[in-house]
Amino acid sequence: MPELWIAIVQKADSSDLFDELDAALQSGSSEKRLAMLRQVTDLFLNEADRLDEEQIGVFDIVLVQLIERIELRTLMEISERLAPVANAPVDLTVKLAGHSEIGIARPILKNSSRLTTADLVAIAKTKSHGHLLAISERSQVETAVTDVLLDRGNPAVVLSVASNSGAQFSENGFAALLNAAESDDTLAEKTGLRLDLPLNVLQQLLLRATEAVRSRLLSRIPPEFQEQMRQALSIATKAVDRESRKPRDFRCAKASVSLLRAKGDLHEITRREFARNRKHEETAVALSLLSSTSLEIIKPLMNSPMDDGLLIPCKVADCGWETVSAILSTKLPSGAAPRAGHEKLKMEFAKLSKANAQRLLRFWQVREASAKSA
Numbered sequence: 252m253p254e255l256w257i258a259i260v261q262k263a264d265s266s267d268l269f270d271e272l273d274a275a276l277q278s279g280s281s282e283k284r285l286a287m288l289r290q291v292t293d294l295f296l297n298e299a300d301r302l303d304e305e306q307i308g309v310f311d312i313v314l315v316q317l318i319e320r321i322e323l324r325t326l327m328e329i330s331e332r333l334a335p336v337a338n339a340p341v342d343l344t345v346k347l348a349g350h351s352e353i354g355i356a357r358p359i360l361k362n363s364s365r366l367t368t369a370d371l372v373a374i375a376k377t378k379s380h381g382h383l384l385a386i387s388e389r390s391q392v393e394t395a396v397t398d399v400l401l402d403r404g405n406p407a408v409v410l411s412v413a414s415n416s417g418a419q420f421s422e423n424g425f426a427a428l429l430n431a432a433e434s435d436d437t438l439a440e441k442t443g444l445r446l447d448l449p450l451n452v453l454q455q456l457l458l459r460a461t462e463a464v465r466s467r468l469l470s471r472i473p474p475e476f477q478e479q480m481r482q483a484l485s486i487a488t489k490a491v492d493r494e495s496r497k498p499r500d501f502r503c504a505k506a507s508v509s510l511l512r513a514k515g516d517l518h519e520i521t522r523r524e525f526a527r528n529r530k531h532e533e534t535a536v537a538l539s540l541l542s543s544t545s546l547e548i549i550k551p552l553m554n555s556p557m558d559d560g561l562l563i564p565c566k567v568a569d570c571g572w573e574t575v576s577a578i579l580s581t582k583l584p585s586g587a588a589p590r591a592g593h594e595k596l597k598m599e600f601a602k603l604s605k606a607n608a609q610r611l612l613r614f615w616q617v618r619e620a621s622a623k624s625a
Contacts, residue, residue: 285325288317292329299336311340318343326355334358339365349374353381360385368393375399380408387412394421401427406435413441423593425452433459443468501546504532512540519574526577534578541568544612548619553582562600563615566608572597 295302295310302310318326330347333339348359348366359366360374360382372395375383383404386396388411397420400412409431412418420428429452432439439460442448448456457465469481511517517537525533535553539546542564552560558579565575579596 284317284320285322288314288321288325288329291317292332295340296332296336299338302338304338307338307340311342314340314343315346318346323352323355326350326352327358330355330358334362337364339363341365345370349378351378353379353385356382357385361388368395371396372399375403380405383408384411387415387418389415390417392418394419394424397421397424398427401431406431406438410435410438410441413438413445416446420447425449426593428452429455429459432456436461436464439464440467440471444471501532501536504530504536505546508533508536508540517541519569519571522568522570523574523577526574526581529581531581534581538564538568538578542612543567545616545619548612548615555582558582558596559599562596562603563608563611566600566603566605567612569605572600575600 291310291313295307295314299307318329321329326347330350333344333347344359344363344365348356348363348370350356356374356378360371371386371389371392375386375396376399383400384407386392387400387404387408392400392412392415397412397418400408401424404412409428413428413432425448428438428442432442439456443453443456443460443464457468460468508517511521517540522534522537522541525537531553535546535549538544538561539549542549544564544567549564552564555561561578561582562575565578570578576593576597579593
């Protein structure tokens with residue numbers, strides 16, 4: 252059917268072509284359809300350098316129709332052949348990339364430059380870990396994509412994207428890596444070797460890492476960076492030591508914050524500035540007063556490695572998320588990246604009702620009173 256191939260390349264008005272294609276598909280055997288798919292694919296690959304986008308669009312529609320009736324093994328072959336083609340048909344590329352069979356999707360996900368960031372994000376949000384792993388191996392991975400990979404991916408996906416020098420990370424992405432690396436020495440090592448790792452994240456990573464990981468990192472990085480890494484560890488260690496040794500004067504804080512409240516000056520912006528200026532005691536006392544909760548309940552929440560508990564008094568105290576975020580940051584060393592799951596906490600806080608938060612606080616207060624009387 253040589254006239255069919257000529258029409259694909261030359262015809263802008265392709266309605267007759269599609270009628271002819273449909274008739275061939277309806278009447279032809281599976282062998283004929285397979286032969287047609289291979290012929291169209293071969294023609295496209297042979298002519299790709301000479302085709303404009305309009306002509307590629309015609310190929311796109313024809314090929315999308317043809318693959319609906321083709322066995323998986325052949326689709327894998329088509330995917331392998333089209334993946335490296337810079338001007339591959341767009342709809343066909345996206346369709347193959349989103350295929351549930353990872354053997355079909357992988358070549359496109361890993362190698363095709365036709366996929367946009369939006370395409371990759373959509374697939375990463377809905378498809379399997381196999382799909383996520385293939386995306387993590389692309390030569391370039393933008394921050395919007397890595398955020399999803401880190402959020403949804405299993406340990407293999409996280410390790411893969413951390414090992415990919417072409418992957419870019421947002422502030423939240425680095426925080427997620429830092430959090431995951433705390434319980435995974437291999438990931439900690441891969442993360443520590445990234446050249447784009449911000450200094451504050453490197454400091455936290457070294458501080459939390461095992462001695463074995465620190466030694467391996469120092470032995471593997473170029474000599475010119477070893478002293479910088481030692482200095483980063485020293486700075487982080489001293490900062491945490493200073494923070495832990497800092498005396499906590501809640502009595503003075505309680506007096507000053509209570510006076511602000513009595514004058515009607517304990518506004519949202521005041522509480523937020525307490526947190527941003529790392530005034531730990533004033534922040535804790537303000538939460539205690541505005542949530543009508545014992546300071547003995549607030550103190551452990553402020554020092555806990557878990558962040559979700561602090562959402563409760565913050566909700567009762569009518570804090571906005573900007574203030575909550577600032578309060579959570581006081582639990583970390585100065586300049587540290589937010590912990591992984593920061594966006595999830597934001598959603599949890601939005602869903603939490605004040606009534607439910609008040610009930611939880613009452614329960615904690617009753618439990619505390621019972622413990623004291625026991």
